[in-house]
Structures are given as C-alpha cells and as structure tokens.
Amino acid sequence: MKKYWFFVFIIFISFRSIGQQVSFLNDNKIYLDSLENVVKTNSSDSLRCLNSYKLSRFFLGTKKVKESKAYLDTANTLSRKSQFLTAVSQYYNAHRFLENNDIVGYEKALRSTYNALKKYNNRFAFRLRVVIIEEICIQLEQRNNEKESMQLLLKEAIPLAEKADAKEIMSDIYLGLAMTLMNRDLKIERQKARNYLKIAQDLIEKTTENSTTRERTKLTIYLTNAENETKLKQFNNAKVMLDKAFALLSKYPKSNMFNMYYFAEGVYYTDLNQHEKALLSYEKGIKSCLLLNDQFRINDLKNAQNDSYFALKKYKESKENLEYRIKHENFTLNRNQEYRKLARVYALLGDRKKACLFYEKHIVLNDSLNNSNFENEIVTLDAKFNKVENEKKISQLLAQKEKSELVAKNDKLKLLLLGLTAIILLISTVFFWKYYQNQKKLNTQKELNFKQELQTLESKQELAVSNALLEGEEVERKRLARDLHDGLGSMLSGIKLYMSKLSIDTVQNSPVIIENVNNQLDNSIKELRHIAQNMMPESLLKLGLEASLKDLCLKFNSNNLAVEFQYYPESNQILESKQIIIYRIVQELIHNVVKHAKASQILVSCSQSDSMFLITVEDNGVGFDSKKSNLFDGMGLKNIKNRVEFMKGKLDIDSQSQKGSVFNIELNIAN
C-alpha cells in the first residue's frame, strides 16, 4: 500500500510541477523559448510579468533555483503595477513557505490568494484558482483528509474549470479525483475511480486546446487507467490502455516518462504472474531512468523488480537488487524494509551470518523508528489530549452557556407563567367581582320582592285581623245590646210600671211602691255600672294597666276562687290603645276560666321587657284538650287569638283534661 501511495504521489506531483522533477514528453525548449521571447520582447508589462512567473515556476520544477529566483524577482517588480498581478504574485511567492517547511503558512497563503482572485472574472484567474485548489487538496491528502479534498475538487474546482472552459484542466481534476480514490486501494473506490478516469479520458481526447501539457496529461491518464484496470483484474482493458500510452509515447522518444510506462507495464505483468516479462519491463524502465539520472524512479522500479525476483526465486538477483537499493535509498522507512528483506534473502541463500547481521540492522532501525514513532505518537497523543482538553473546555463552556440559556429561558418562562397567572387572576377577579355585583343586585331585587310580598302578606293578615276584631266588636256590641235590653231595659220598664201604678193607685200603697222603685233603681245603677265597667274600666284610663288589671283580678277574687295577680313592669310606657288590648285579652282569659274551668285558683302574671309584653294565665280547673283542631271556634278564644295576632304576638296554650290550663302570650308592644 505504502509503495503504491508513493507511486501516486510522485505522478501527482510531477504533472503539477511542484515536485522535484517535472515530467515531460518533448524537449521543453519550444515552451521555454516562447515564454522567454514574450518576456524579452512584449510591450505589455502584465504579459511579461505572468510569463516571468511561469518561467520561475518552470525552473523551480527543473531544479534550476537560480534562474527561478531571477524570474520571480523580475515578475514581482512588474506585478506591483496592478492589483490583479499582486494577487497572482501571492501564489508564486507562496512557494517560499514550502522551502522553509512551513506547510501551514503555505496553505494560508494559498487560501488568501484564492480569495483575492475571486474578484477577477478572467480565464487566467479561474485557471489559477483551480490550480490553487489542487495544491490545497494535495496538502489535505497529505493529512489524510481525502474527503474534504474531494469535496473541494468537486464543488469548487470543477465549476471554476467549467467557467474557464478549460477541458484539459477539468480532465486533470477528474484524474486527481480518481487518484485520490485509488489511493485507498479498495475495489469499490477503484470502480468509482474508473468512472472519473473515463470522464477525464473523454475530456482530454476531445479537447482541441493547443497546450504544451495536453499530451502529457493524456499519457498520465492512460497510465493511471492501465494501473487501475490492472488492479481491478481487467487485464484486457489494462492492455488497451498500455498500448495507447505506448503509441503516444513513441511520438516523443526523448520523453522522460518512459519509465512510468515501463513501471505500469511491469505491474501489469506482475499481476498477470508473468514475472519474466515484468522483469524485462522494469529493466527497460531502469535503463531509461539511468539515461535521465533519475535515482528516485530507479528506486521505485527496483523495489517493484525485487518482488518479481522473489516470485521467481532469483534470490541472488534479489540480493543484489536490495543491496543496490540500500545504498541508494534515502527513505529510512524503506531502508528498514529492505534490511528485513535482505536478511530473508540471505537466510534463503543460506548465509545465516549475514542474515543475522541484516536482521539485527533491521531490528535496530525498526526500534529507532518505533521510538520515533512512539515519540511522534506521544506528541500526537499530547496534541490529541490538548485538543480533547480544549474540546472539553469548549463543551463545558457550551454547557455553561446552554445552562445559562436554559436558566434564562426558564426565567423567561417563569415570568411568562407569572404574567399569565396574574392576568388570569385579574380576569377571574374582575369576573367574580362582576358576578358578585350582579348577584348582589339580584339579591337586593329578590329581597325587595320578598319584602314586598311580606308586606302584602302582612297587610293582608292585618286586614284579616282587623276584620276579625271588627267582627269581634260587632259580637260584643250585640251582647251589649242584649245586656242593655234584657237587663237594664227590663228593669227600667219595671220601674216605669211601678211609677204609673203610683200615679193611679191610692196613696196607701205608695211607700211600698216607692221602696220597690228605689230598689229597682239601685239595681239598675249597679247593672249600668257593671256594663260600663265591662266596656271600659275607669281605672285603666285613670291609673293605667296595672291598676286596672289588679282591679279585674280582685273583682273575681272570692272565697271559692283565689286570683293571684303579678305585675313586673318596665319604665317603658305602653300606648293606651295597646293597654286596652292587653286588658281585653286578660279579661277574656279570666272570663273563660270563670265561665268554664271550675277552678279554685287563677294565676295572672304580666311582665314587660323592652318591646315585649308577657301574659301568663294559669288555672287549676278541669282543663281541655289544647291540641284539638276546633280550639278557636268559640268566640272567646277567637277574640283572644285575633287580638294577639293584631299585636304581632304569640299565643301558646297548654292544657289537658283535669290538669288545668296554661296560657302563655307574648305581645309586641314596640311603638
């Protein structure tokens, strides 16, 4: 693999004129002459400048450093006159970084040139930009960043080449892509590479551009294709390609690219297991290299040759081959391999001593290589560690940032939530307030209605009570009329009869008659007094409720009936109209007891608080059923009930047969 990579690397570099040796098909003299001619004779400074740069680069490729430097200086002086040329100069001067092994600076310079050239829409700028991309890609590939390299080529370089309408350059790019893919030596990628190579081949074969490098590129494509087909075991295709390459090469017998052809042919034969033929090819390649004094390629070819020796078990030749290479090898890594192989060859040849010697050399070199590898690894690891640390820091910072962002977000969310809650609260408060107001209104309305209803009811009740009272009064009047008519009336009628008898009769009987009349008059007066007192007791008007009630009780007090009267007044004066009603109630109650109860004791207790008048009348008489429904049918109790209701009071009757009766009455005396 490694070996192959070198091969690719060399080719790659070679045609891009950056590597140590520039490949050429023809004598470059024509190309050089034309450029030098322009530099010397052309009146345009910019053309002279550009050509000077090209010459500088050419001489760098052919290792003529002095000439290269001279032309570079010339070009630099010329370039100062134009911005475009200044930008171009950056590219040609960037190579200095490579001389100082400053790869980073080199890449930086390339990229800044690339950006500076973006402004210019001429074909030269486009081409230069493609070249710059290709060089950046080489750097990327050396860092094993093939993916990015391919991306750059596909997305930047190809469109640019299209713009520049440079088929050869495009072909070159596709070739580069194919080589990158082949680098990994995987079948799938080689197949992809085959597609790219086909495009590259098509493009280069179709191009009509007159270019010094066209044929060279074509050859490189053929050889690369042959190589790829060989590795894909498509030997027929490979052979076609090799033939095409040979046909092309034969036009340029002085070319230094024969060795490449022979190398490819050798590989082709090796893979076909035709080692004798392969050896022949390699030998031809080496010869051609010796002519051009290209040690680098000789090593390559010899390396490939050695495998064939091994395959043919030509150990002696292999030994000589390896010893030659050890002598001429510059790469320690390769030399290490060679020591090992040589040790093996000696072992196979039976020279154990030499085998041991070279094996030891291999081990020593290997150890030192490993050490350096180890150191490199340590450095790499250190770098990695640092990178990881940095990444860790970055991730920490990121996490912190995220955290703070989260906190901020949370805060925001909280605030939002708070705000929302506040708004909801406000709304609900307003809602409830409104609701409350409405309810209040409704309640007030209801209350008003209720009050009105109550008032209506009350007035109805009052009306009913008043009616009842009026009715009661009517009944009272009837009784009074009967009393007057039956009692007083009849007595007065009697007196009148006596008196008429007196006027007619003789005077003899007059004393008796007068006596009778006198008695009758006495009775009449008593009757009248009785009636009047019943109607309205004088003491009530003159001395108040207590005195009149006391008189009332005393009037009924006798040997057979003890009437106890208790009165606990308060300073509040009761309206006379109410006093009369109270008096009537008590009067009626006592009348009832006297009339019906056959009691021996009556207790009349009256008391007064702020707005309340309590009447209790108890007796020990025969009692009645206070629960019966027609209790208030009789005139007496009905009157009492009406009067109590009129006074907005309560009537409570408790009586059982043979257990006396209790009347508790509460009256409202508030004015």
Next chain:
Amino acid sequence: MNKPIKIVIVDDHPIVIEGITMLFSNSNDFEIVASFTKGLDFLKYSLINQVDIILLDVFLPDVNGIDLCKTIKQEYPKIVVLGMSSQSERSLVIQFIQNGASGYLLKNASLQEFYDCVKKAMAGEIVFSNEVKIIIGQPETSDFKKLPTLTTREKEILTLLSKGKTTQDIADELFLSFLTIQTHRRNILNKLGVKNVAELINLAIKERLL
C-alpha cells in the same frame, strides 16, 4: 247649735249636683256653699278657705279627680276630701285615699249614708259607703302570701337553671326566643326578690320550689 258644715260639690253632671244638693237641703247641719262642673274652677273659688268638705267626683272632664285631690290636700290641708263616683274599683279607691282623701262614696248611696260619711269624715275618720266597704274588704292575695307563685313556665326555667343551663340552652330546649327566656329569668328573680341565680337556687332549695 254648731255652724253648718260647708260643703262644695264638684261633679261634671249637673243632675248629680242637683240631686245631692236636694239631699242636703233639708238639713241644718250642712250647707252646700258652691258647686262646680269643672275641677279647675274649684281651685279658683274665692271662698275656698272657708270650705270644710268637698265631694269630689273622680271622673272630671278637665282634670283627674285623684290628682286634684292631691293638689287640694297639699294646698288646703284643712279641707276634707271625699271621693265620689258611680264606679267602685278598688285601686281607684285606694289611690284616692293615698292621695289624702278621707273617704269614698258611691253616688247611689242612700241619704243616711251621705250624712254619716260626711259627719264621720269631719270627725277625722276614713269613711266608705257600704258598697265600697265590700270592695275594700276583699283580701289581696299578695297581702298575706309570703312568696308569689311561679308560673308553670317559670318553674320549668328554674329547673333548667338549676341544672346549669344557660339562657340560650333553655331557649333552644323550650323552643322560645332568647329574649323571652331572659324576660322570664328576670321576672323570676324579681318575684322571689333575689339578685342572682345563685341566690335564686339557694332560695328555691330552701322553699322546696324545685
């Protein structure tokens, strides 16, 4: 022969004045010096200092006879006042006597009764016509009873109080208002002449009211 007793009659009914004047007209011991239908007119009588006795109707249109009696006795203590009425209510009679009257007559009293009462009153006695005597003679229960009787409800409340119930408890139990029970409570204390419930319970136990 003594000077006749000078009598003034105050009554709103002229016919009563006439009747009584007629009643005394045949006697030399009595002289009706003046008569008034209004109480306040009497107080303006010029010869009021010479009046010995006044027959005063209790019910007058302008002034209460009972109050007038008091005024007369305060200003002219020498004048003997006899109440006179067609009504015979005990409290009226008692109040009259308390205001300084020397007696109380019913208007339908006989001639003899009038004579006797006036004479006895002039002699300093307290006099009543026969019917009034009967009314006055009625015993007043509280007069000789030591403790007033408690009503059934009051007894209930007393029992509950003795069990330590509050006024509200009792109101709830008897389905009565707080105010009613409060009034009853006060009445019980008043009736039994005690100051508080403790004293009440003490008395109730002593008198076996519980």
